[in-house]
Amino acid sequence: xxxxxxxxxxxxxxxxxxxxxxxxxxxxxxxxxxxxxxxxxxxxxxxxxxxxxxxxxxxxxxxxxxxxxxxxxxxxxxxxxxxxxxxxxxxxxxxxxxxxxxxxxxxxxxxxxxxxxxxxxxxxxxxxxxxxxxxxxxxxxx
Amino acid sequence: xxxxxxxxxxxxxxxxxxxxxxxxxxxxxxxxxxxxxxxxxxxxxxxxxxxxxxxxxxxxxxxxxxxxxxxxxxxxxxxxxxxxxxxxxxxxxxxxxxxxxxxxxxxxxxxxxxxxxxxxxxxxxxxxxxxxxxxxxxxxxxxxxxxxxxxxxxxxxxxxxxxxxxxxxxxxxxxxxxxxxxxxxxxxxxxxxxxxxxxxxxxxxxxxxxxxxxxxxxxxxxxxxxxxxxxxxxxxxxxxxxxxxxxxxxxxxxxxxxxxxxxxxxxxxxxxxxxxxxxxxxxxxxxxxxxxxxxxxxxxxxxxxxxxxxxxxxxxxxxxxxxxxxxxxxxxxxxxxxxxxxxxxxxxxxxxxxxxxxxxxxxxxxxxxxxxxxxxxxxxxxxxxxxxxxxxxxxxxxxxxxxxxxxxxxxxxxxxxxxxxxxxxxxxxxxxxxxxxxxxxxxxxxxxxxxxxxxxxxxxxxxxxxxxxxxxxxxxxxxxxxxxxxxxxxxxxxxxxxxxxxxxxxxxxxxxxxxxxxxxxxxxxxxxxxxxxxxxxxxxxxxxxxxxxxxxxxxxxxxxxxxxxxxxxxxxxxxxxxxxxxxxxxxxxxxxxxxxxxxxxxxxxxxxxxxxxxxxxxxxxxxx
Numbered sequence: 001x002x003x004x005x006x007x008x009x010x011x012x013x014x015x016x017x018x019x020x021x022x023x024x025x026x027x028x029x030x031x032x033x034x035x036x037x038x039x040x041x042x043x044x045x046x047x048x049x050x051x052x053x054x055x056x057x058x059x060x061x062x063x064x065x066x067x068x069x070x071x072x073x074x075x076x077x078x079x080x081x082x083x084x085x086x087x088x089x090x091x092x093x094x095x096x097x098x099x100x101x102x103x104x105x106x107x108x109x110x111x112x113x114x115x116x117x118x119x120x121x122x123x124x125x126x127x128x129x130x131x132x133x134x135x136x137x138x139x140x141x142x
Numbered sequence: 143x144x145x146x147x148x149x150x151x152x153x154x155x156x157x158x159x160x161x162x163x164x165x166x167x168x169x170x171x172x173x174x175x176x177x178x179x180x181x182x183x184x185x186x187x188x189x190x191x192x193x194x195x196x197x198x199x200x201x202x203x204x205x206x207x208x209x210x211x212x213x214x215x216x217x218x219x220x221x222x223x224x225x226x227x228x229x230x231x232x233x234x235x236x237x238x239x240x241x242x243x244x245x246x247x248x249x250x251x252x253x254x255x256x257x258x259x260x261x262x263x264x265x266x267x268x269x270x271x272x273x274x275x276x277x278x279x280x281x282x283x284x285x286x287x288x289x290x291x292x293x294x295x296x297x298x299x300x301x302x303x304x305x306x307x308x309x310x311x312x313x314x315x316x317x318x319x320x321x322x323x324x325x326x327x328x329x330x331x332x333x334x335x336x337x338x339x340x341x342x343x344x345x346x347x348x349x350x351x352x353x354x355x356x357x358x359x360x361x362x363x364x365x366x367x368x369x370x371x372x373x374x375x376x377x378x379x380x381x382x383x384x385x386x387x388x389x390x391x392x393x394x395x396x397x398x399x400x401x402x403x404x405x406x407x408x409x410x411x412x413x414x415x416x417x418x419x420x421x422x423x424x425x426x427x428x429x430x431x432x433x434x435x436x437x438x439x440x441x442x443x444x445x446x447x448x449x450x451x452x453x454x455x456x457x458x459x460x461x462x463x464x465x466x467x468x469x470x471x472x473x474x475x476x477x478x479x480x481x482x483x484x485x486x487x488x489x490x491x492x493x494x495x496x497x498x499x500x501x502x503x504x505x506x507x508x509x510x511x512x513x514x515x516x517x518x519x520x521x522x523x524x525x526x527x528x529x530x531x532x533x534x535x536x537x538x539x540x541x542x543x544x545x546x547x548x549x550x551x552x553x554x555x556x557x558x559x560x561x562x563x564x565x566x567x568x569x570x571x572x573x574x575x576x577x578x579x580x581x582x583x584x585x586x587x588x589x590x591x592x593x594x595x596x597x598x599x600x601x602x603x604x605x606x607x608x609x610x611x612x613x614x615x616x617x618x619x620x621x622x623x624x625x626x627x628x629x630x631x632x633x634x635x636x637x638x639x640x641x642x643x644x645x646x647x648x649x650x651x652x653x654x655x656x657x658x659x660x661x662x663x664x665x666x667x668x669x670x671x672x673x674x675x676x677x678x679x680x681x682x683x684x685x686x687x688x689x690x691x692x693x694x695x696x697x698x699x700x701x702x703x704x705x706x707x708x709x710x711x712x713x714x715x716x717x718x719x720x721x722x723x724x725x726x727x728x729x730x731x732x733x734x735x736x737x738x739x740x741x742x743x744x745x746x747x748x749x750x751x752x753x754x755x756x757x758x759x760x761x762x763x764x765x766x
Contacts, residue, residue: 004479011483015490018534022494025530026501033523034509037516054518069643070732090641090723090732 035104040081055083055112056102064097076103076112087114144210147198148288154191155282157184158275165268174264181267188274189246196243199287203230208295212236212287218300220670228311229301235287237314242277244322245270252326256344262333269329272461276454284450300670303697303704309366313359317386320355321423323348324389327396328458331416332465346400350755352419353393357752360386365745372705372721374639374736376744379524384503385426388496392419395492397755398485401612410466411489417462422496424455480554481545487538495531499524529582532627536589539620543596546613548603561596565589576636583631590631593624615758622750629740629747636739645730649679652735656718657681658690663731671697673706676722676731680710687712692720692733717741 037054055076063075072087085103095101095117105114161184169177199212203226208214216233217226231240249270257263281287330345363386368376377383396415402408502519509517540561544554569588578584597617604613638653649659662677678690693706703725710718717738724731 007479007483011486014483014487018487018490019494022491022498022530026498026527029523029526030501030505030519033520033526035518035520037518052520070641090734 037102039078040076040083041078043083044081050106052104052106053112054102054104054118055085056100057083059095059097059099059101061097076101083112084110085112085114087117089117092117143198143202143207144288144290147195147202148286150191150195150198151278151282151286151288154188154195155275155278157191158188158271158278161185161188161271162268162275165264178264181264181271185246185267185271185274186250188271189250192239192243192246195287196239199236199239200227200230203227206298208298209291210287211289211291214291214295214298216298216301218298221298221301221306225301225306225311229305231314231318232301232305232310235281235285235289237318238277238281238285239287240315241318241322242274242281244319245274245277245325248319248322248326249274252348256347262330265333266329269332269461270325273325273329273458276457280450280454303671303695303702304370307366307370309362310370313362313366316355316362317359320352320359320393321389321427323352323355324393324420324423327352327416328420328462331413332462347759349393349396349400350759353397354752354755356386356390356393357748360390361745361748361752368741369707369709372707374719374721374734374738379502379521381503384499387499388422388503389419389426391492391496391499392422395489395496398488398492402482402485413466415489417459421455421459424451424458427451481542484538484542484545488535488542491531491534491538495527498527498531502527529586533582533586533589536586536593536624536627539593539623540589540596542616542620543593543600546600546604549600553603557596557599561592561599562588564595565592576632578631578635580635583635586631587628590624590627594621597621597624612758615754615756618754618757619751622747622754625743625747625750629744632740633738633744637737639734639736641732641734643730644676644733653737655683656735656737657684658733658735660731660733663729665727671695672725674722674725674731675706676733678708678720678733680712680718682712690718690720692722694722694725696725711742715740715742 035052035054037056040055040057043055057076057078060075060077060082065073067073067086070089072091074085074087076083076085085105087103087105102118103112103114104116104118105112107113161181164184165177165181168180202210202213203217204223206213206217206219206226212233212235216236217229221229230236249267253263253267257266326348327345330348334345364376364383367378368374392415396412396419399408399412399415402411502523505519506517509515540558541554543561544557549557565588568591569584573584578587597620601614601617640652642650644650644658644660646660646663649657651657657680659679659681660676661679664673664675664677666673666675673693673695675691675693678692680687680690688710690708690710692708695704695706696702697704705721705723708720710720712718719736719738719741721734722731723734
C-alpha cells in the first residue's frame with residue numbers, strides 16, 4: 001500500500017513538472033514571437049524600431065529597382081503612405097508591379113530591410129489581413 | 143443531369159432530416175423494433191444516395207459538363223482523366239461530398255461488421271444520422287457541388303497546376319476517410335457512456351485506422367509541399383498545416399489512451415479525446431475555409447461557411463457533454479502501474495502540445511478582436527516549443543521500451559542506462575564527422591538514438607512474440623519517431639540554402655563539396671505553358687553524381703508562374719534541391735540551391751509510424 005502511494009506521488013510530481021515547465025515555456029516563447037502586421041499608414045502612428053514586423057501593401061508601379069544581382073529595392077504602398085524596402089534574394093514568383101505583398105523584416109535607419117517576401121501560391125490570392133486594410137482605406141479592388 | 147443530381151441531394155437531405163424525428167415518434171407510437179428498422183432502412187438509403195451523388199459528380203468531371211459551376215472552375219478539357227477524377231475532390235464542394243459519403247458508408251460497414259447483436263445499434267445510427275444531416279445541410283446551403291452555371295462555359299478554368307500531383311490527388315480521400323472515422327469514434331463514445339464502459343469496444347480498430355490514415359494524409363500533404371511549392375521545406379507552421387496536425391495529435395493520444403486499463407479516469411479521458419477528435423476535425427475545416435487566418439496555402443474562403451461550422455461545433459460539444467456524467471465506473475484491476483503512468487504522461491504531453499499549437503493558431507484571431515492589431519505567431523514559437531516536447535517524448539519512449547511485465551525493476555534500470563550510455567558513446571564518436579555544435583540538437587540526437595537502441599534491447603528480451611503483437615507495433619512506431627527526430631535535427635543543423643546568379647558554361651563550388659555548372663538553358667513553348675529549363679551538371683567531391691533540371695513555367699490561361707523543383711539524391715538519403723528564377727531571355731539565371739541531409743529518411747520514418755499500427759490491428763480477439 002505504501003509503495004502505491006509513493007509511486008502515485010512520484011507520478012503526479014512528474015506530471016505537474018511537465019505541465020509547469022510546458023506552460024512556462026509556452027508563455028515565454030509566445031511573447032517573444034508575436035509578429036505585428038502593419039500597413040505603411042500605421043507606421044506613422046507608432047514607432048517600431050529593431051522589431052521584426054510584417055509590412056503589407058501593394059508594390060508601387062515602377063518602383064522596383066534591381067540594384068545588383070539579387071539585390072532589390074522597391075516601395076510598398078497602401079495608396080496613403082509609402083515604405084522603402086530592400087531585399088536580398090530571389091523574389092517570389094508572384095512578385096510584380098501593383099501586386100499585393102507582405103514583407104517580413106525590420107527597420108534600419110528608416111529603410112525596411114526585408115528578410116522574407118511572402119509568396120502566396122495563387123496569384124489572385126490576396127492575404128485576408130491586407131484585404132481588410134485595403135477595404136478600410138477604400139482601395140480594395142477586385 | 144445537373145438538376146437531377148441536385149434533386150438527389152435534396153432528397154437525401156430530406157430522408158436524413160426525417161430520420162432524426164421519425165424514429166422517436168415511431169418508437170413512442172408503435173414499437174422500438176419498428177423504430178430500429180426504420181432508422182436502419184433510412185440510413186442504408188442515405189448511403190446509397192450519397193454514393194449516387196458522388197458518382198454523378200465524378201461523372202460530370204470526366205464528361206466535362208461545364209454547365210456545373212464546380213466542374214467549370216476546377217477542371218478543363220485538356221486535363222487527363224486521372225486528374226479529372228482527382229479534381230472532383232480537390233475542391234471544397236467535392237471534398238465535402240466525399241466526406242459525407244465516407245461518413246455514411248463507413249458507418250454502415252462498422253454497423254455490419256462490429257455491432258452485430260449489440261444493444262447500442264439504434265443510438266449509434268441515430269447520432270450518425272444527426273452528423274450526416276448536419277453535413278448534408280452544410281453542403282446544400284453553403285457549398286452545393288451541383289450549382290448551375292449560366293451560361294454554360296465552353297471550357298473549364300483548369301485545375302491549378304500545382305495541384306496536379308499524384309500525392310495530392312490521393313491526399314483528400316485519405317484525410318477525409320480519417321475525418322469520417324472520427325465521427326464514428328464520436329458517436330460510439332457518446333453511445334457507450336449510456337451502456338457499458340467504453341473500452342471493451344471494437345472501436346479500437348477504428349482508432350488505429352484513424353491514426354494510420356491521419357499520419358499518411360499529413361505525410362502526403364507535406365511531401366507534396368516539399369516537391370511542388372519549391373520553397374524547400376516540408377512544414378511551415380501555417381494555420382492550414384497546424385489544423386491538420388491537431389486532429390492527428392488527438393488520434394495519437396487516443397491510440398495510447400485505449401491501452402489504459404479501464405476505470406473511471408481513463409474512461410473519461412478517452413471520452414473527452416474521442417469527442418475532441420471529431421470537433422478538432424470540424425475546427426480544422428473551419429480554419430481552412432473561413433479565411434479568418436492567413437495561410438500560405440490558398441483555398442476558396444467564405445466566412446458564412448466558417449460561422450456555420452463554428453455553430454455546429456458548439457452543438458456537437460453540447461450533445462457530447464450531456465453524456466459525460468453517465469460514464470460508469472468499472473474497475474478491472476489490471477495493474478501495470480508502470481505502463482499506466484507512462485501512457486498518462488504521453489497523453490499529458492500530447493494534450494498540452496495540442497493546446498500550444500491551438501493557441502498559436504487561434505490567438506491571432508482573438509488578439510485582433512480584442513486589440514485591433516493584426517499579428518501572427520512566428521515560426522520560432524513552434525520550433526522552441528516542439529523542441530521541448532520532442533525531448534520529453536523521447537525520454538518517455540526510452541522508459542516505454544521496458545513497459546512489458548516481463549521486465550523487473552532492475553532490468554528496467556539496466557536497460558535504460560545501457561541504451562543511453564551506448565547512444566552517448568556512439569554520438570561522441572560520430573560527432574567528429576557530423577560536427578554538430580548546438581547542444582540541444584546533440585542531446586536530441588543522443589536521446590533519439592537511445593530510443594532506437596532501447597527498443598532493440600527490449601525486443602531481444604521478448605521471447606513469445608505471439609502475445610505481444612501490440613508491443614511490436616509500439617517498438618516499430620517509436621523507432622519511426624526517433625528516426626523522424628534524427629532526420630529533422632540533421633536537416634536543421636546540416637542543410638544549406640544558397641541563392642546565386644549563374645551563367646551558361648560557368649561553374650562554382652557550393653559548400654566546398656558540390657561543384658555545379660550550368661550547361662544549358664532550354665526555352666520551350668507547350669500547349670498551355672511556356673517553360674524555361676536549366677540543365678546543371680553536378681559533381682560531388684570531384685565525382686559526377688548526376689544532373690539537376692529545375693524548371694520555371696508560365697501558364698498562359700491561369701496567368702501563373704510555377705517552379706518545377708529538381709531533386710537529386712546524393713549518397714542515398716540526402717537531397718540536393720534546386721529551383722531557378724528568370725523567364726526573360728538571357729544567358730544567365732538565378733539558382734536557389736538547397737542541401738537537405740537525410741530527407742528521404744524523413745519520409746520513410748513517417749511511413750513507418752503510419753504502417754506500424756497495422757501490425758496491432760486484430761479483429762477477432764478483444765478482451766472484455
